[in-house]
Amino acid sequence: MPNPNGQCLTCPTRLLCLGAGLEADGLRELGECMHPTAPQHKGEYLYRSGDPANGCYIVRSGVYKTFAINAGGEEYVTGFFYPGEVLGLPGLARGSHEESAIAIDTGTACRLKTEMLPALWSLGGGASLIRLLGEHDRQATIARISLSQSRADCRVARFLLELSDRMVTQGRDPLVLPVPMSRTDLASYLGMTLESLSRVVSRLTRTGLITATRSQVTVLAPEQLRTVAHQLAD
Amino acid sequence: MPNPNGQCLTCPTRLLCLGAGLEADGLRELGECMHPTAPQHKGEYLYRSGDPANGCYIVRSGVYKTFAINAGGEEYVTGFFYPGEVLGLPGLARGSHEESAIAIDTGTACRLKTEMLPALWSLGGGASLIRLLGEHDRQATIARISLSQSRADCRVARFLLELSDRMVTQGRDPLVLPVPMSRTDLASYLGMTLESLSRVVSRLTRTGLITATRSQVTVLAPEQLRTVAHQLAD
């Protein structure tokens, strides 16, 4: 019987997602494991802190952010998620989400319930899931190291380069980076103030390494940006 | 045929690990999925950066740390792992480890190959794996938020409280925290210098919140420590 869910066969993200390496039959079965949301507009919640968590999500299109509110009521952005990336894992430990996820850009995400995992394995998508989880953790590790670097310039440069890598993964131009999130969110994610971020962007623009608009950064000198990203104290 | 591997039936960590919720039969089968290392002493490698990665590890006893070397040859500690915790995930994305793991304390870890995952699921350990992965990501997220907090005191207090939670999970005294790692490693992990960490520890000791020896921290005033951990700029 035809299933209105997944529709992985026609999904533009199928090569980045769990469908990588599957034939048409596998994609059809995969579609029955994945539950895409209706298109969400900027500001719509994918899930909220406190919601029961019985699965994770994979971004199909658009960009999502996750954030938590601390005791003082302040918002901490914990991640940005582009197509093909996994979110919602931290909630799996205790059965309810401890962070919220909302769409930054219009887009959809697919829910993968944990109960579907055995089926996912049997249809040949297990390896892809492992790859996505590993990639997720890899990015988290890189982000952690980047935050350890105290220099604001390094952190911004690293973020841009990491984003560039993600564009390559998506088969897009690695020098044109969509930055749909607000400066406030980005600053929160990078562990600095709005003002510091603004100053860094100004500096990088002034020295000709990038050009920046509100929602897009163009990398002009990737090698020099790499130098900034890797520079230690000096 | 008796299997010399796993031996989950007699493992002191079986309730924290994938064996949680399994009966004797399940534990016996689980033992065939898990490959424990020989006891490793301080400084011995569990795996090295560049090694092929076809699975992850779960700490059975002792404490491990993971670290990466950046372009400048500097070591970045990316995590500390206590019994029942998962490490080695970042390598799964690309098939080889991008970080190294070594024992800080004498201990052993069990390797779980990805090819064993379907078997793990069929014997009833899937849910536990999901729980461990979620917990792993949850800790990573908390660590990230903590690093965003610029204040050194907050970061140290949060680390101690997080460690306290992990002691509860292990069924140990939450006020007596084993800190087998060197100050250098801890400072690296917390994104600050050796000197800053030393100053924070001195401050917390002087104000009566903790007592600290080289390898152990005793929490004297958990509530006040919590206040320090959550204090925003003020």
Place this chain on the structure above:
DNA sequence: CGCACTATTGAGTGCTGTCAAGAACTGTGG
């Protein structure tokens, strides 16, 4: 066109990093 919101720029303070010296711990050998 004017308002609300977001982003940029400026001036001053404070925390953390850097450099340097001294103290405490660890392990080895006599």
Place this chain on the structure above:
DNA sequence: CCACAGTTCTTGACAGCACTCAATAGTGCG
């Protein structure tokens, strides 16, 4: 058991970077 050397940790003085507060400029929207 003690002496000693090497390492690890602590403490101090100073400078630099990022945060705070404040004002200005730019953007989007009705």
